[in-house]
Amino acid sequence: MKRNIPLIITFLVGITVIFSEFIPHYPFGMLSGELENWFLIISGFAILLGQLSLFKVNILKIKFKKENWQYSVITLISVVVMIGTGLLWGTKDNTGILGNGDQIIAVMGSKPFDYLFDNVYQHLQATMFSLLAFFIASAAYRAFIARTTESNLLLIAAILVMLGNTSLGSFLTSWIPEAISFLHLPKLAEFIMKYPTTAGQRAIMIGAGLGIIGSSLRIILGIERSYLGGK
Amino acid sequence: MAQKTIDRRWIFLLIFIGVALPLIFIIGLPIETTENVRMVYEMVENTPPGSTVLISYDFDPASRPELYPMGLALVEHCFQRDIKVIFTALWPMGVQMAEDVLDVMRQKFPNKEYGVDYVNVGFKAGGIVTVQAMGKNFREVYPSDMNGTPISEIPMLRGVKNFDNLAFLFSLSAGSPGIKEWVQIGHDTYGRPTSGGVTGVSAPSILPYVNEQQQLTGLLAGLKAAAEYEFLMDSPGLATSGMDAQSIAHLIIIIFIIIANVNYWRANKAEKGGK
Amino acid sequence: MRKFLIFLFLFSAVLWAQNLDFTAEDNPNDDGSAILLKWNAAEIGAATLRITKLEENGDTTLVYLSSDVIGQYILGDGIQPKVPANFRLQALDVTGNILAEKEVTAVAKAQWFNTNKISLLIMAIILTAAIVYYIFSARSGKELYIRKIAGLESIDESVGRATEMGRPILFIPGTLDLDDMQTISGLSILSKLAQRAAEYEARLIVPVCRSMVLSTAKEVVKEAYLRAGRPDAYDPDAVFYLTDDQFGFVAGVDGIIVREKPAANFFLGAFYAESLILAETGFASGSIQTAGTAMPSQLPFFVVACDYTLIGEELFAASAYLSKEPHQLGSLKGQDLGKAIFLVVLTLGIFLEIIGVHFLKDFLTIH
Numbered sequence: 001m002k003r004n005i006p007l008i009i010t011f012l013v014g015i016t017v018i019f020s021e022f023i024p025h026y027p028f029g030m031l032s033g034e035l036e037n038w039f040l041i042i043s044g045f046a047i048l049l050g051q052l053s054l055f056k057v058n059i060l061k062i063k064f065k066k067e068n069w070q071y072s073v074i075t076l077i078s079v080v081v082m083i084g085t086g087l088l089w090g091t092k093d094n095t096g097i098l099g100n101g102d103q104i105i106a107v108m109g110s111k112p113f114d115y116l117f118d119n120v121y122q123h124l125q126a127t128m129f130s131l132l133a134f135f136i137a138s139a140a141y142r143a144f145i146a147r148t149t150e151s152n153l154l155l156i157a158a159i160l161v162m163l164g165n166t167s168l169g170s171f172l173t174s175w176i177p178e179a180i181s182f183l184h185l186p187k188l189a190e191f192i193m194k195y196p197t198t199a200g201q202r203a204i205m206i207g208a209g210l211g212i213i214g215s216s217l218r219i220i221l222g223i224e225r226s227y228l229g230g231k
Numbered sequence: 232m233a234q235k236t237i238d239r240r241w242i243f244l245l246i247f248i249g250v251a252l253p254l255i256f257i258i259g260l261p262i263e264t265t266e267n268v269r270m271v272y273e274m275v276e277n278t279p280p281g282s283t284v285l286i287s288y289d290f291d292p293a294s295r296p297e298l299y300p301m302g303l304a305l306v307e308h309c310f311q312r313d314i315k316v317i318f319t320a321l322w323p324m325g326v327q328m329a330e331d332v333l334d335v336m337r338q339k340f341p342n343k344e345y346g347v348d349y350v351n352v353g354f355k356a357g358g359i360v361t362v363q364a365m366g367k368n369f370r371e372v373y374p375s376d377m378n379g380t381p382i383s384e385i386p387m388l389r390g391v392k393n394f395d396n397l398a399f400l401f402s403l404s405a406g407s408p409g410i411k412e413w414v415q416i417g418h419d420t421y422g423r424p425t426s427g428g429v430t431g432v433s434a435p436s437i438l439p440y441v442n443e444q445q446q447l448t449g450l451l452a453g454l455k456a457a458a459e460y461e462f463l464m465d466s467p468g469l470a471t472s473g474m475d476a477q478s479i480a481h482l483i484i485i486i487f488i489i490i491a492n493v494n495y496w497r498a499n500k501a502e503k504g505g506k
Numbered sequence: 507m508r509k510f511l512i513f514l515f516l517f518s519a520v521l522w523a524q525n526l527d528f529t530a531e532d533n534p535n536d537d538g539s540a541i542l543l544k545w546n547a548a549e550i551g552a553a554t555l556r557i558t559k560l561e562e563n564g565d566t567t568l569v570y571l572s573s574d575v576i577g578q579y580i581l582g583d584g585i586q587p588k589v590p591a592n593f594r595l596q597a598l599d600v601t602g603n604i605l606a607e608k609e610v611t612a613v614a615k616a617q618w619f620n621t622n623k624i625s626l627l628i629m630a631i632i633l634t635a636a637i638v639y640y641i642f643s644a645r646s647g648k649e650l651y652i653r654k655i656a657g658l659e660s661i662d663e664s665v666g667r668a669t670e671m672g673r674p675i676l677f678i679p680g681t682l683d684l685d686d687m688q689t690i691s692g693l694s695i696l697s698k699l700a701q702r703a704a705e706y707e708a709r710l711i712v713p714v715c716r717s718m719v720l721s722t723a724k725e726v727v728k729e730a731y732l733r734a735g736r737p738d739a740y741d742p743d744a745v746f747y748l749t750d751d752q753f754g755f756v757a758g759v760d761g762i763i764v765r766e767k768p769a770a771n772f773f774l775g776a777f778y779a780e781s782l783i784l785a786e787t788g789f790a791s792g793s794i795q796t797a798g799t800a801m802p803s804q805l806p807f808f809v810v811a812c813d814y815t816l817i818g819e820e821l822f823a824a825s826a827y828l829s830k831e832p833h834q835l836g837s838l839k840g841q842d843l844g845k846a847i848f849l850v851v852l853t854l855g856i857f858l859e860i861i862g863v864h865f866l867k868d869f870l871t872i873h
Contacts, residue, residue, distance in 0.1 A: 022620055024616065033363065036360035037360070043717070046721065049717045050716070051747075053717075054749075060743065071761065117327070125754075126295060128756055132779055134246055137246045138243070139782060139811055140488055141490075142491070142810065144491065147495070159488070162481045165431065165453065166474065166478035167260030167474045168482060170261045174263070186265055193434070198438050201436060201803075206845070208802075211822030211841065212822060215822045215825070218837050221641070224834060226693070226694040226829070227697070227726065293752065367582070368583075390570055392583040407682060433779070436801060436803035
């Protein structure tokens, strides 16, 4: 019973959503949107679960002085400070419990939450994303080795696209006459991205699309139930 | 004999120098425009003045270096052509990104009036569900703008009921929810011209949507596209200055690829010689 | 003379009015909440066209102002199914004088089928039929061949390695929520992996970045330990939430990889720009890595930095592949038939387009 009820719900909801895709008439057209709203409401409440887990795991680490427990202290302080400043003095045009904190704004230039957001959070985010540039360089160093015919092709395409996507590409081939302008590096790069790459991507997307349909059907029909913890 | 490898920290150091120096000492390398960028530019050019468009800021500070310059250039172009803009965001932090663009635009276009020429309706959670609902009834999703002003009191939104009343939809997207949702609903379901800007790294997965059916009317992919857009507008800005750094970084990567291949080739030769 | 001029003006106005084409009809393929208004005022020479809705109480509401003399507008505001709505189109000159006007009435109706999606329905029926057919034929005991997927065969190797080294296994079910099928597929693989980890007594770490995924992943791991007969070994804190923030999550996971040095990393689900940051950190820490995603732009990164990569559909096939249950494998066979149908339609489409016949493309386009 414990497992059958979720399976029945999944089946009914799945079928309803499929029908509502093709039937605009009331109530089908409306049902799909309504179910999507339910998902939003449930995911809103679920945020609380996540926060509880975060606090529980980190508090336990600190309590039992597990290895690297100091990081947990920093995590909890960060969470509490951000939530606290947001609640007490609000964000941007929203007022907090203690009002707008005009005196703090006079000193810091903005509300505490906004100050931390603009000066700490944004930069931390950009730092993490910019790591990608370093990792792409080291991954490219390992990956683009001319071992076989296929890897040679990959290597040539990679270099053409890399150069074509920079001003350097334009600079290097700007002397090529207009009559054979397709040899300009940016145009070659665009060609590679637009045709061979897109063709490969589409093949993967069609395969993945079919995979999604197959998996969805298995779930709707109750054949696939491992996401429920079943076999 | 094993292939000689370089400690990856050397690669990291050189990339750091290669990116940092051109940002300080601008070289000013030339820019050539590509078709996808021209398509976006022409879409805006062909939009009649007075039309209303929607630009969704679906990114956060992490992707700001690539997407923010696109946002700046696009909004500037719209404002130059007297196109009214609805700003929205499928990412919570997108609202802030849109506000940052608007701060710059307020300086550049002091005559543009909030509520008449542009409006920021803010963030709405829900991704594709929200886009779907917006397509059906914009007012149900956004009964008020981000300052709490009811939609009915905003002059430029009178008569804007759903996507049919918008000249085009544009998503500056760093992931999900983002450009795919706008294509699937905005174009595929409601048939509105849809376009967008994405980070260079996610461009290959979005490019298939620039096709015969014009699921996407052009695409701005990465900083290069932003620089091309600035070039087309004849208004060099943030992206143009960032292109030098990107060019040098790419060059360093290519040099390392060459070094790796030379190492591999030498190791191979030595192995064969050893036999 | 004056009377004659007035007559002439009114007569010409009537003549012009006859040239003003304005229709209102039910907007097709919807739930009866919209009216399609079309106009053609090309012969009048109007500067602006003003459409108003005439309310029952005598009020008028401005619907649309247009400078296009030929156009259409879908009104979806304040329209009820089966309730007549009256509209007036006024053609105005540059100074705002009314050159001509026309009133029309329309009733919106809800449709029982969206004819725009007929091609989608046909494709869906064919695919569903193929998959369901193979599921049932597999149930009846028909032998099905499925090729080896190295990434999934590596699960035992990874768990064994983790046990030998006494180091944990890290599993990330992507960075999207439960409404993404890739996350569900990731969790299905987690179920099998957790069971194997329980059997081998290897430690499992599952950081997640969505609250709903947290509760589901916990349930999945708990059930897997029960199935393995090791409920006592289940650690409820092995599955934990970090943050919803994309790069905050990456920072957290990278920290775990650097500190814990897992013997094996599994990245199975939907990933964005974080894919390479995670995989490169894992590579640097010497872990054996298996990744899988249907995000085409992230696949190259995983291929470079991981030992095994499940490409697109392989991720969705994983659950069926690992379960070895015939009816699950049958659905994969159905998918393959679907792929064959796509190839035929695709080839036919290319051929027809080359010879200038566009009916197949038009039929398959969802308007």
